[in-house]
Amino acid sequence: MIKVAVIGATGYTGAELVRILSRHGEVQLVALTSRSYHGKPYWQVYPHLYQYTEMECEELDISRVVDRADVIFTALPHGHSMDIAAEVVRQGKKLVDLGADFRLNDGAHYKRWYQVEHTVPELLAEAVYGLPEINRQQIAACTLVANPGCYPTTAVLGLAPLVKNKLIDHSTIIIDSKSGVSGAGRGLSLKTHFSETNENFQAYAVAAHRHTPEIEQELSKLAGQPLTVSFTPHLTPMTRGMLSTIYAGLNESLDAEEIRRLYQEYYAGEYFVRVLPAGVLPQTKALAGSNYCDLWVTADARTKRVIVLSAIDNLVKGASGQAVQNMNIMFGLDERAGLDAVGLFP
Template sequence: MKAAVIGGTGYSAIELIRILHHHPYVELETVVSHSKTGNELQDIYPHLTSIMQTPLTGLDVEEICHTAEVVFFATPSGISKDLLPGFLNKGVTCIDLSGDFRLKSRESYEKWYHHEAAEESYLNQAVYGLSEIYSEQIRKSSFISNPGCYPTATLLALLPAVQKGLLNNQSIIIDAKSGVSGAGRGLSLGTHYGEINENLRAYKLGAHQHIPEIEQILQHESGNPVTISFSTHLVPMTRGIMCTIYADMNSFKTTKEMIELYEAYFEKHPFVRIRKEGTLPSTKGVYGSNYCDIGFYADERTGRLVIVSVIDNLVKGASGQAVQNLNILKGWDETSGLLHVPMYP
């Protein structure tokens, strides 16, 4: 299957290109970069020297539709909403890694993303690509809206308990931390080495664009209103997300009971790994991989459940999940091209 990547020089895009290079059923045909047209990938990313001499091209919708069967959009928010319909209407499978089609409400998108929203008809067509939860819908679709990185880690950690009504939906607190690659490759003072090194900083408190995405899915799956407290922090590391989640339990379940529930829930999902009692995951344990590791502590003293969820933000949080969704959509083995052992140390 021939693929194209639009927005091909960002961190998520280059990770997607790395994964596709090892995929048994996909050949990367075109990489589009508006700002770097005429260069080769190895000119921008020297680690690809002698591995990938792919030329970066400008956007030619007709040519891409003629040569590619699937297009991945690794563009910043506010761009794919204008580009993607032109491909979708020509029968090309589209997988969007930006946030343009995640929210079903145009008003909510414009409030949180500060861009004009996509047309409602396309918002309604997009299938939310949380692979382990919506595989049936993904399998029947040709238009996938890939989840955000924080929502992926958070929703996989919460949905089994929320679906069973085990948690007080108004008590959920998410303490989230991410490496600097989540901010993209563009230069800014906030991600400058001298600013981030040996530093820990909270950002976008109460204003992060992933808040409505998380609440939208939790509300849909629980059938009840959900309001979360969501705090994000930038930590001085390159990759990784850790979400430590606190919620009041409606009726107390032990740590062992929660682990057994989650093991049964994710039994057929190879990329979610549940930690044994007394052990908790770390970001290094999933570095460079498509795994999500989840651990638990049920606090009998407070009646709260603590869930720790970790992913690599560029893989399971973006490009790896996009490829996982393509695998599901095409009926291939879900793990095709994705069985990378995490890098350690």
């Protein structure tokens, strides 16, 4: 059994980790840490997990928690995983960080976007960006995985076949994304107050969202050259789910069927990426609770643009499910272990 610790277990991504891992046949949970609920049975924080785990939340003692586990998941805000990563590496364990501390390859770039000094920049070279469909071989051989952000997951998976095959004008990429409120986390704020979000729809962090450099970094690697994108996120009045609509100018004349076939070939054998047939558009509700990313693509002959729809559950494929998928790869398990569930509908 793989001994697993979840640091930051009582946020929404932490709760998804516990939900998935408590049903994983190859895993034993050995520590669930929480700053706010230490000493409290975990199921009292999240009653839906009653009888799935009898563990209590505990305060974080980094050295002791790392010592007890084979792999540590950190579900913490940016800036809080660096000391933990250093201890994980010192003890020769494995880490999957669901935060942003190891997603950007350059410490100075990280500081510019997150306004935090990176205290272990030497570990950035060891971290692998944990998008399995792109970096599976590197993930299998590494000890530190930077789990992707939710928006970048939809954007990179949505654009990878086009960028890799040099079929689009990079200067024309527009990513228009919508997320459920759970993406903002469990902390209380006016922005996610029911009266502010219900029956409301709003853009935020326009031309300034912290996932922008992550998207550009990973797409640039696929393209083999630097590229920039226009990215605008929106908050929608739903609990979970994410849909990105992506536009780009085509470099050559391709019809919808040719592009769809390209996507089917690119993602052939990828269990968690589903390229939908013509006439079946992705929808967030069909993905709730699942680790799938649903893609749909077409060509607009009139504007000479390609249009990609990319949808996920932001808490699963956009966070905790993808983190478990990465753990499975790191330990040589079936990638589907603990994750082979379809979405809930309606």
